[in-house]
Structure formats: C-alpha cells, structure tokens
Amino acid sequence: MLVNPRGTVGAQGQNTVFYRHFRSDLHAEMVVMNAFEEQHPEVTMRGYTLLCSLKPCPMCFARLLAAGVQTVKFLAEDTWEGMVNHRQYLPAAWQRLGQRQAIGQAEVSKSLRQFALDTSTRAARDYGRAETEKASFREALSRGSGQDEGASFH
C-alpha cells in the first residue's frame, strides 16, 4: 500500500500476476503504483511511503526508483528475489535515483513478518504447481496433436 505524507492510504493492491489471465508485470508494487499514477498524475512522490510484504524484486525496485517513491518499507526479507542488497549492480543513473530513496525493513511484530513470508511462500508454491500443470498440458498436446490423452486413438 502507498501511504501519503498525511499518513493515510493513497492506494493499495495485491499481486495479480495469475488473476484473470497471466500478466507478468502485475506484482503488488506495480498494481499499487499503476492505480496511484492513474488517479494522481500530477502528484510527486515526496513524503510518500510504499509498504510491501517482501523486499521488492528487480522489476518493482526499478519502478519504485523511477516513480520517485521517497520511502519503501518491507515486512520481510526475500532472499530469493529481493533486489535491494544488489543495488550496486544497477546502472549509475539508477543508483543516483536510489540515493533519494530510503528503503528498509518495517518495524512490525514477529507474527506479521511471518504472515508476509507464509503468504508469499504459498504464492510461490501455487506458481510452481501452475507451471507443472502447464508443462504437462503442453506435453500432452505435443503427443496427441491437440486431443487429450483419454480421447486419442491408436
């Protein structure tokens, strides 16, 4: 969620990469920024804070830098995808943008931090299951020229 300088929520959202149809860009941070920028095209991000469950991935981290979000707080570490610890590998211009942004772990209860980790683990597991199902569907298609296995004739 995005919190404005007065401390109220300016926009909120969740990951919708797999909702309705596959959209690789719709991580929660992107959904929030898309919604906010559509509604408030004239607002600068000074004083705004983005709160997210995990450390932003490379795509979202770059977006938050480009958008000029002043502060980013995440509930839990994401050792798999998080980009924050690798910011020194960004091109110089992006590193310069990063000098204007404060990013760090939010001070939250242990149980809320664990909740953020659990929900993201579940999402990753569901993603893995969906990829496995897609792969076996493709394999069935290539074997059966479009018919499912039960209906194919030999």
Ligand SMILES: [Zn+2]
């Ligand atoms: Zn992301």
